[in-house]
Amino acid sequence: MSGSDRLEASVIESVFDAVAETAPEIRAALPGRRVESDRENPSGETVMAADVHADELLEERIGLIDGVSGYASEERETVVDVGSEPKLGSESRYAVAVDPLDGSSNLRSNNAMGTVVGVYDGSLPARGRDLVAAGYVLYGPITTMVVATADGVREEVVTRGGDEGVERSVVRESISLPSDPVVYGFGGRVPDWTDGFRVFAREIESELKLRYGGAMVGDVNQVLTYGGIFAYPALADAPNGKLRLQFEANPIAFIIERAGGAASDGTEAILDVDPEELHQRVPLHVGNEQLVDRLEAAVESGQ
Template sequence: MNGTNGNEGGPVGAEKINTDIVTLTRFLTEEQSRHKEATGDFTLLCHALQFSFKSIAYYIRRATLINLIKFELTGLAGSSNTTGDEQKKLDVIGNDLFISAMKSSGRVRVLVSEEEEEAIVFDEHPQARYAVVCDPIDGSSNLDAGVSVGTIFGVFQLPEGAKGTKEDLLRPGTDLVASGFTMYGASTQLVITMRGGTVNGFTMDNALGEFILTHPDMKMPKKRAIYSVNEGNSMWWEEPVKDWCNGLKYPEGEGAKPYSARYIGSMVADAYRTLLYGGIFAYPADKKSKKGKLRILYECAPMAMVFENAGGQAVNSKMARMIEVVPEHIHDRSGIFMGSYDEVQKVIDVHKKHGISA
């Protein structure tokens, strides 16, 4: 036996296998069981969301695998979406998948997508209790370069007597019952949170076909010397933003060190890195885009909920708490600063010096 215990196997026998795996399906079921009043509708809706994320991940992997980037899947679809971004075929596929999944769930009354000018109302489900807002494939202009893209989503519960119109969704992010995002990169990551709850991260196991809980109860570092912002827009920035950014790059005081810059240009990827490592992500309004570029309903509000529940902060360019901002229309835009609590506080403090506060 060469000194080997007969009960010990080879490399496979010695491998420790975790059999207590928490899948997203199990996680949602256990969460439902903790709420006696739960009807199961929200859980079924989450399963439909999960299916759409898996489907979009599959098509993105397929596009890369068989090199159809410029042709079948990610080539230009020949149109622009309602917010003026060039629409690519994978955008169209992702949007169609999302609409189909929400419709077939039977639990969604209204859906707002970045790719659709008007809200989609599912009249075949008049008793459905939920509304979903989404950016099906955020950062799609980066697809040809292989940069991570993602899906951002939020879920509202419709009030009693809601007629199922887009006006039912002109509400602050504090009304969201759940939000999160999926990032499709080297691996597919899903981050999800519920109102007043923890933030949990899941990783897609392609062999099992399941999202596995890999980052339970995510908490952001309170501060971190990393900033993520497109400084190519700095000539249009307002003075408080310039002062804030210069303070990071040229800190005063003996031994002070400048911040590290990290900017990917895909909101989901920048947000996920900031969530994991700390720091700040900013996309401020400026003199060229006076309201800002990011959409309040399905980009800013869902992200703000994630960051606040993870211990961070999120504010708009007027220094108002982002999650409390009410959009004027379903595609309304805003500037945003979100990240570690102390880093966002620095932005707020600089703006106060310039007489700007919520």
């Protein structure tokens, strides 16, 4: 293994060590932070106190990692210059993009939410093909972490380990999307869907079971577990959808592709979308390849 490969592997390992170590703290702090903060994110949305807390914890921990030069999150206007001298004498070149608390609007109703992480080889904003790893933490009945690298996709259970810190146990290795899809979940208001997407949705609802919880991480995890499709499509009043390319769409697309699925903005692969700015939004459709192909055809014919 070359020095560059060793640095990449070390950075990836360190990032997900930091995320796993921080996850129990994020979860433990949720009960006292179920209220709105006095801040708006760069997209103009009022953020929850839990969003702010999670972002601060993750920036602190990830910012200490050798080899990481930049930290960006959905809650910050610009990329934060972080890091110290990297290992192996190489230049810091990796940037980490984070959605600290995906689905935080679920706090009030006590439903699932998560943390999304993408590790890019290069500065941000970047194309999805520049990702070297991605993952997400799901704060469900148990805390799990899905990690995707060039070697594949795995799922871990993350628990507090007392004096020994956080314990991680791999519960699924070499994850692939099931070949027989079972579930679907579509975001946005039905009246705001485009004609092509509405036609596709009507077909799918007679074939699959609806699973939609209002947090992308939870909905995508259903697809990764049972097979199917998740989408937050283009809307009449939001032609670029709702999800952010750097923080949500690219990392999730990377995971789904590594698991044998497909991810599209409706016309091209998400990982091929050229970024124009850090907080760019994009329609997202991920899942079994045949379903994503059908969706693209329906969207194209409905335009």
